[in-house]
Amino acid sequence: MDLELKYLKLKEHFKNAKVIESCAELIGWDERTNMPPQGADLRALQNSALSKLHHDLVTDSWLGDALIELASASVNLPDDSDICVNVREWIRVFNRANKIPVTLVQEFSKTFVYSQQAWQEARSQNNFVLFQPWLEKIIDLKRQEAKCLANGRVSYDALLDDYEPGATSLELDSIFYPLKDSIIKVLRSCSKENNRNLILGNYPEQKQKIFSEIIAGYCGFDFNAGRLDTTAHPFCCGIGPGDCRITTRFNPADFSSGLFGVLHEAGHGLYEQGLDPDHFGLPTGTAVSLGIHESQSRLLENQVGRSLEFWRFIYPLAIKFFPDQLSNIPLETFHKSINQVRPGFIRVDADEVTYNLHIIFRYELEKDLLSQNLSVKDLPDAWKAKMKTYLDLFPDNDATGCLQDIHWSAGLFGYFPTYLLGNLYAAQFIEKAKKVIGWNNNCLNLDVLSELRQWLKKNIHLKGKRLLPGILCENVTGEKLDKKYFEQYLMQKFIS
Amino acid sequence: MDLELKYLKLKEHFKNAKVIESCAELIGWDERTNMPPQGADLRALQNSALSKLHHDLVTDSWLGDALIELASASVNLPDDSDICVNVREWIRVFNRANKIPVTLVQEFSKTFVYSQQAWQEARSQNNFVLFQPWLEKIIDLKRQEAKCLANGRVSYDALLDDYEPGATSLELDSIFYPLKDSIIKVLRSCSKENNRNLILGNYPEQKQKIFSEIIAGYCGFDFNAGRLDTTAHPFCCGIGPGDCRITTRFNPADFSSGLFGVLHEAGHGLYEQGLDPDHFGLPTGTAVSLGIHESQSRLLENQVGRSLEFWRFIYPLAIKFFPDQLSNIPLETFHKSINQVRPGFIRVDADEVTYNLHIIFRYELEKDLLSQNLSVKDLPDAWKAKMKTYLDLFPDNDATGCLQDIHWSAGLFGYFPTYLLGNLYAAQFIEKAKKVIGWNNNCLNLDVLSELRQWLKKNIHLKGKRLLPGILCENVTGEKLDKKYFEQYLMQKFIS
DSSP, rough: OHHHHHHHHHHHHHHHHHHHHHHHHHHHHHHHHTTOOOHHHHHHHHHHHHHHHHHHTTTTTHHHHHHHHHHHHHHTTTTTSSOOOOOHHHHHHHHHHHSOOOHHHHHHHHHHHHHHHHHHHHTTTTTTTHHHHHHHHHHEEEHHHHHHTTTSSHHHHHHHHHHHTTHHHHHHHHHHHHHHHHHHHHHHHSOOOOOGGOOOSOHHHHHHHHHHHHHHHHHHHOOOGGGEEOSSSSSSEETTEEEEEEEEEBTTHHHHHHHHHHHHHHHHHHHHHHGGGGGTGGGGGGGOOOOHHHHHHHHIIITTSSSSHHHHHHHHHHHSSSHHHHHHSOOOOOOOOHHOOOOOOOOGGOTTHHHHHHHHHHHHHHHHHTTTTTOGGGHHHHHHHHIIIIOOOOOOSSSTTTTSSSSSSGTTTOOOHHHHHHHHHHHHHHHHHHSSOOOOOSOOOHHHHHHHHHHHHHHTTGGTTTOOHHHHHHHHHHOOOOOOOOOOHHHHHHHO | HHHHHHHHHHHHHHHHHHHHHHHHHHHHHHHHHHOOGGGGHHHHHHHHHHHHHHHHHTTTTHHHHHHHHHHHHHTTHHHHTTHHHHHHHHHEEEEOOOOOOOOHHHHHHHHHHHHHHHHHHHHHHOOHHHHHHHHHHHHHHHHHHHHHOOSSSSSSHHHHHHHHHHHHHHHHHHHHHHHHHHHHHEEEEOOOOOOGGGSSSSSOOOHHHHHHHHHHHHHTOGGGGGEEEEOSSSEEEEEETTEEEEEEEOOOOOOOHHHHHHHHHHHHHHHHHOOOOGTTSSSSGSOHHHHHHHHHHIIIIIIISSSSSHHHHHHHHHHHHHHHHTTTSSSHHHHHHHHHOOOOOOOGGOTTTTHHHHHHHHHHHHHHHHHTHHHHHHHHHHHHHHHHIIIIOOOSSSTTTTTSSSGGTTTTOOOOOHHHHHHHHHHHHHHHOOOOOOOOSOOOOOOHHHHHHHHHHHTTTGGSSSSSSHHHHHHHHHHHTHHHHHHHHHHHHOOO
């Protein structure tokens, strides 16, 4: 069999694995949008069966030799050629999956169905104790996973690497800690003016949904290849070509809350819809990292969605939808209102400044949980202490404290920092975009949005995993990731 | 390995296969409720992958010997013991699946995604030609399937057997043709009084949905283990224990249309929710046949749902929901209105009398299509001729003619007759039920509904596939299936 045929066989094999994974994605979406409460037991069986199938496929014994052979046969091809990229990533997946026993994989997928139910229950009853044993179990499983993968690294880095290839906690520490200081400085200098309540009113959910769909459509989210639903915790689910689903939650008193949720998830959605469908199931047709993914969502939500230029374009339509609530509020006042900086308990409701502090202290807490410097039972108190230190707030319950996020209940340790990396990448990307596309400082109209989207698609989405995140950033912007762009962005926007 | 261990291993294996099938069920439900239009290509890949997996599992080569061994080892156990029932049915599934090449299975699941899209397109554009090549392809595939399974039988019987084990077209002919005559006799004697338009009005969909959910709940459908959605063509999807989903379509001018759709599907749902969850994935925990399944839906829709006694119980609530439309209509007039007999084009909107004629001529047409006595291009004309002969109607388009049903686009040949068998079984079952439970001829209240449901659950649902449909009927009612019960029911109800 010649090289080309062997490559073809591997492509077919991994594409099959991806199709199974896409079934799991879809039933995961269903679990969070439609599943009746008593469906959890069956869902656990389904998740477990599909994850075992996927694991079996990507650890199939013949793959090892085939991959090594293909890697050595393609050693003279350019690093970013399709075959080199795909073989490199397949080896990565194969090695990773082979290090984790299938029993552990199955244990995870069974556990997550129940742990997420327990988390929901605990959150709705404001009772951490209901969740505590599940979180303990998850941390135990994640430590086992990290041990399998560590290869000399600390547990945290072994997990982080899955979300942000190549990143280490040492590197994150060196970015996050100085950043924390500059963010706190911005926070102290922000305007104390309070316009937030000005736009509160009565916004019927159905109208909010239609308005949000129109705006997401303006930004390029394709509803013929996707949909919008409502869930307790917004998310984006890229099932595959032609099917990308986003969700949000609507606040009846504040239409901007649901809208920014939609813009955030639509940013993720644009990335998924912008991947090369001809490379579906291959690393060359897959998003490169969570940090880069998050940069796409933050860019649409913040650099675009919370800008005055964007609202110059869409505010007239917003007034048509909600005349009673908005027609007496001038655009500039409205814009100030949606950009109010004010420490709060909830990460997903946080402004662009304090959001980063939420991430940094979660990053610190999850490192401590994993290294067992912090025991699960002490998490609520540790959380409260961080809130005090970073945001000068005293949470009086866990529902809006350490139970607010879904991540840990789903085993997502090492995931939070990618949110902050996303902010850093977004600021650096938009600076470059403004220089190369026909950016109009007065009004982000459909033409500008389209140019921006095409630029992102060409330079980021269509690249798939061809370059590691850091190299991609250098390629797109001409520079290594530099936090100064984000610092400058915050200072310019929030310190007048 | 002793008998018990071998049996355990097979149980585990077939349960795994069922879990994969349940994933396919769920993504099939999603396809018809939520999938964005461009998701079809990926869905075809997913369907194909899951059906191949399922096929591989139930044809696994080690099963043949294991099943024969287990069958001979359990030869002295009672026929309806769990082990005998399960082994018998596993052998049936194994033999059936082994006769159909996996390439054909995959061809089916890929084809169905596109053929159903083509059918929807053809129906919405009233253009049969768009669907014609797909129907030709499906008939070709079904003929191939039938050939694999025939074993001396005609093609039609080979397919019918999958839906109604043991049934033959000879037997159906002997029931359906005399029945046709007696039904046409009932039709001619029905009241010509027209009350149908009396209840037409403006029924907001959201209110209809809530009302329907309440009524389905009264009948015992458990919404903690299921849900109701709207689709173009109503269906029930029993994904597995704790997750059974029904759909309907609401007519804004007539709330009874959506409600009867819900009651019909909820009848199917009660069967699914009534199966033994401890036998999930095993024949002993699976519905016995489509005919029996349909008896459960028709019984709830018609013998319960269209009875005066049922409306004595729920009409006051209906008036509270829709006072403007209903408060001036006396119960008896309302009851006549929902039982109006009037030939019409659409099967699912048909009354209890003409419905059966719709089925009989579809049965005749699909036999002719399969045997190639009728070519696909001539189907629209053949359909019109049947409508004229049986219902004295002249359809002027195909959208409300031969394009109205989803079945053929999904390859369901041999499926329609089970609808009529369902009517026959339902009439025979309810006669027996009335004799043994505390039936109240004045009012079908929650107590009666509960007793009826428990009787059905105990005598039918929990039996799984322990008895073949005909034997089950004898066991439940003391008699073989006899069409006289249905004839008597129609005559008593519709000839005054």
